[in-house]
Structure formats: C-alpha cells, structure tokens
Amino acid sequence: MATADVTTDGPLEPTFGPQSTRAAVIVGGNRIPFARTGGAYVKSSNQDMLTAALEGLVARFGLQDERIGEVAAGAVLKHSRDFNLTREAVLGSALSPETPAYDLQQACATGLETVLGLSNKIKLGQIDSGIAGGVDSASDAPIAVSEGLREILLDLNRAKTTVQKLKIIGRIRPKDLAPDAPNTGEPRTGLSMGEHQALTTAQWKISRDAQDELAFNSHRNLAAAYERGFFDDLITPYRGLTRDSNLRADTTLEKLSTLKPVFGKNLGSEATMTAGNSTPLTDGASTVLLATEEWADARGLPKLATVLDGEAAAVDFVHGKDGLLMAPVFAVPRLLARHGLTFEDIDFFEIHEAFAGTVLSTLTAWEDEEFGRTRLGLDGALGKVDRAKLNVNGSSLAAGHPFAATGGRIVASLAKMLHEKGTVNGRPARGLISVCAAGGQGVVAILEAA
C-alpha cells in the first residue's frame, strides 16, 4: 500500500497566484415573490419553487438547452428525499440535462455562500458560468417521526424473525408517535433565534423606537422600489403573486408601535422585539447567474457587477460571549482590511434584516470604540454606516426571509443597484453584503459595479 510521500523533488511555489484569476461577473438574477408561510405557496415544495425561479432565469437570459458550468443551491429546511434538490431542479428546467449541480447548506448564509463558491470556481478557471441559488419553505417543512419511533423502525427493518419483529413493535409507546417538527431553536442552547437576538438587542441597548423605524424604512423602501419598477427584471410571478406578500406599503410607525413584544419577554430589561420588527417565516426561492466576462459577452448578456471577495466568520455564542447573530460584525472588518477599504469606500450596505435588532446591534458594535479595540483589534471603532446607504431598496423585514433564498435576493438586487450607480469618484461603485446565520455564523461579501 502506498504511503503519502511528504518529500518533494520540485519547487513548492504555486504555479499561479491570485493575480492570474479571472473576474466573476453577475449577469443578473431571478426570484419568485416571497410569500408568508401558509400563503400562496402553501402546497409548493422547495423543488417546485427553486425550479420556478430557475425557469424564470432561463427565460430571462435565453439559457434553454445551455450547459451551465455548475448550479449550486440549497435549502435550510430540507426533506431527506431532497438530497439532490438542486440537480432535480436542473432536470426539471429547460437547462441542458448535462448541467451538473450540488446542494449546499450554511443556514441563512446558504444563498450567499453558493454565490461565493461558484464565483471562486469561475475565478479559478474551473467553470465559465454558474447559477447560484437558494430556496426555503416554512409551509412545506419536513416533519420527522420521533427519535424513539425512528430507532424502533430501523430495528424493525433489521429484524429477521416474526418473534423479533413483534418484540420490537411492542416497544412503541404513545409518546413515540408524536412527530418531530423543525424549529428555529439553537440545538446547544434551546433558545429560539428570536430569544437569542432579544439577549443581543438588550446587551446593545437597542430601543424599540429604533427597531420600529428600521422596519418602517424597510417596508417604505421596498414599496418604493416596486413602484418605480426596480424588480421588473428581477422577479417572475408565481402562483398568482407578483410582489412579496409580507410587504405592507401602508404601514406606519404608529401601527408598528402598537404591536406587542414577542421575544425577550422574560428578560430583566424591557421587551422590544415584535412581529413587526422581526422577519416572519416565509416561502420563496432566488437564483443568480454568474459568468466570466467572455461568457457573458459571447451571449450578449449584461454584466452588472463583479464578486470582489467574501469572508465567513463565527462567534462563540453558546455561553454568551457574543450574540448568536453577530458573526458578520467580525467578518466585515477582516474583509475590508484584506482590500484596504473602509466604510467610506462602500456605496451600498446590504445588511440582512433577520431582526431589526440584529442590524442595529451590528451597526452599534461597529460604532463602539471599546469593542473595536478589544474585540476587533482596531485602533478604535470600525466606523459609522451612513443610514442613507443602508438597505435602500428594502430588506428582509419587508420582503420576508425564506432562509436560503435571501442571499440570492440581495446579490441580484445589489448587482443591479451597482450597475445603475456605475462609478463613484472614478472608481466602480461598491456594495457590502452581510448575512447572519444560525449556529453563530455569518458570511459577508463585497460586490463592485462591472
């Protein structure tokens, strides 16, 4: 048997460095409107919705029979039968059946991570085109049999004699028959995501008014974007929906202020998180078409933006060192430093609104001198995000948040915004994306106008 040979005769220098990579451009995107759980997509599966978003992308960019380099997508709430969800969606689409695909899962960062992974493959020359995406259904969520019943059924499957089988069946107790539905609770803490954020919101002393205002802006900005037709080439209707069903164009700060708190009610401090300033459970899917410049040019397709770089981070949230959804706070300064950038160099900030409190805690941490010094290793605060540049076309509080679909929604919208903006002070317009995720994780990225 061969053993690994650690000695080498040749030089260890890499054959090519980062300089030799190609640009990964965002050609465009397509998503279906996001629907509140139990709404228009109540009976649609993840595969149905991902296929619908993919088919819209195929139609928009004329990709019928096209063999795409690779398609990557995923879902957070996933049935075990959907192990090849993305490949099945490809086979159900008009793309060439010779298009390979893989599933990816990184909680709510799934969608953004598919964009980064495929961009890297494009930059490295492994593929010339890719479709990134994500989908989630809270309506059609998997429900598993209880752990007790699962073990019994597996034992039953292994049993050989009738006596063995009867013995095993006799082990079933009424409690085993209760199904096991998914929830948004953290396995290690037992706290729901909302309860975790309530701790963080209280720690950073984020007021109820500030959270309601952020939610109000999200609805107002998203409604305005729809009104001026911003989403006309980003969304295809599905099941009768033409707009995100969570959007309340007519909501007011007064209305938001009347809602009762739903998270953090058992904290010592005042509970501030309501159904209005937290994202609801949502169903939906999104896709993004990525390519080399040559591939897009050869087909006469647009080049909206390039994927400059991305960064993942994780925090030690289990015993409360940091808040569950605070990982992007650490990822962003690392990513900026790698490119010698500051907040001044960013024209759009897309900070995923899991909860209004998440966005505000993140901004507050970046503005905090001591946090910047002690936790981020900077000379002082990272900086202040200009609110006029924050989620200017609305975000998850208004659009909703089908977990894995959010990354694709943000990337496609931001790419279009950057393309419209063009250049700023002679440099390409730049946007920062920040997505927090369960498990104390976060993925962030920078896009530049192409």
Added chain:
Amino acid sequence: MIHPQPVVLGELPSLSKLYVNAATAAARRRVLGASSGKKRLPAVSHEVRGVRADVENLTAYQHLVGETASDTLPAGYVHALAFPVSISVMNREDFPLPLLGMIHLRNRIEQLVPIQFSEELDIRSWAENLAGHRAGTQMDVVAEVRSGSSGDLLWRGVSTYLAKGVFLPGIDKPGSSNGASGASDFVPPNPTALWQLNLDTGRSYAAVSGDFNPIHLSVLSAKALGLRGSIAHGMYLASRALADVGAVKSDSFSWDVTFEAPVFLPARVALDITTVQAEAGTWERSDYVAWNPRSGRRHFAGSVVALA
C-alpha cells in the same frame, strides 16, 4: 369542421352526479333489457365558459403525476379540466352508447399554446365519428379549450372510446386490419424507468382529476363492473409518461397515446422513452412505450412531438 350546436352549461358538471346518473341508466337498461335505441351521436356540443384551474388541485395533480408545480397547466391537467364537459355529452339521454364500462382506446392532444393557471378558459366538447370496431362500437369525444379573453384555441383533445359488446344497427364492423394486432409482436426494450403503482393509485388520481369511475377506485367497485380488479386511469399513466419526457419539450406539442392491456393495481410498469433531436440539438420528439415487466405485455405507447 362545422361545430355542432352548442349548449352552454352554467358551470362544470359534477362528475360524481354524472356517474350516478350513468349507473342508474345502466341499471334501467339491464332491467328493461332495452338499449337506448339511438344510432346517431347527438348533434350538439356542450360548453362551459369562464373555467379556471383551482391552484391547490393543480399542485396536487402536478405532484401526483411527477410534474414540477409550475404555473403552466400540464396538458393532461387540461384534459381533466375538460373531462366533465365531455362526460356530460356522453351522459345525454340521446347518447347512443352506455357511458359506464366504456374503454379508452386512444387519446390525442394538441397543446397549441401554454396555458397559465390563472387564465379563464372556455371549454367545448362534442362526440363524432361513430364507427364500428371488431369488439363493439367506437366514437371520438372532442374537447376544445379556448382563451376566455381572446377566443384563441389553446388546446384540443380527441379521446377515442369503445363501447365493448355494443353493436348498433347500421354500423358495420371493420375488417380485421383495424385490430390492435401489433401487440403480440412486441419485444420489450431495456426500460428507462420502472414505476411502482400502489393499490391506491386509482383513488389518488380520482381525487385530483375528479374521474371517480368505479373501475379505478377499488377491487370491489371494479368487480361490480366485470373487471377482476381495479385498474389505473389511462390518462394517469399517459400523464406520468408526459412528465417523464420533461421540460425538454417545446411550448407547443402534440401528445398521443394508445392504450392496450390495462394496468391492474398494484403494479410494476416498465417504461422506455426515446428522444429524437434535430441536427441543431433541439428536441423533436419523444416516443414512449410501457409494459408489464413480468409478462412483457404492452400497456400503452405513444409520442410527444414538437408542433411547428
């Protein structure tokens, strides 16, 4: 052709009521020992206007036959939508053949334009081409589906049914050349798919299509109509084959199927799909054939062909 005089119905007729009606008529005929006495097809068509798909029912249909739940109506779903109108024609007092026990021989559908689930549709159906068959009398039931707004023809279906053992005076039996003699020469190819159909396959399709013909529902109800067990709906099988052909097919296509040996449930069905591409690599047609993997008997065969 000149369409027969339309009778506009207020709403889609209820299939369950039509089947009860048909059963009563059949019982009456058995007791009185008389046939309907008619030997011509009624010169009328039935029409229902402003029909719209129910989205929940559509999704259930799509999932059952293996289609992705898209906003476009599968061609077989349109057949199910038009079916009550067709059955109401076949259930008329002046219809010469008994509805119950009718055998679906062939089906040909032209999907001219994709139909979105939200479209209002006008559905018209009539019967034509009454003809002799070596085993009885056959006729075609035509259904046309038009856009409620533009009046454009979107979908057209022709279903050929056989009333077995019913011979109408004045209608000749054809020569033996018209028989399905090719079945015995069938050599099964290697399958491209193998379906496992449960006993409840007929009930599941009845629930989404509304076709509660007793021959599909249970062993007992099928036996009451002289079969040795319940059989799968022909259109369920053909619709699964169409779903198997997949998204490769063009927007407008024709889809035909000829039914041979019925599929008694539960069953394993072997399927072969052969796709033909034009030189440019675009899809031209897919031919399918399904058979019993144990006996090698052919269940059905057909094709999906791009329309120019």
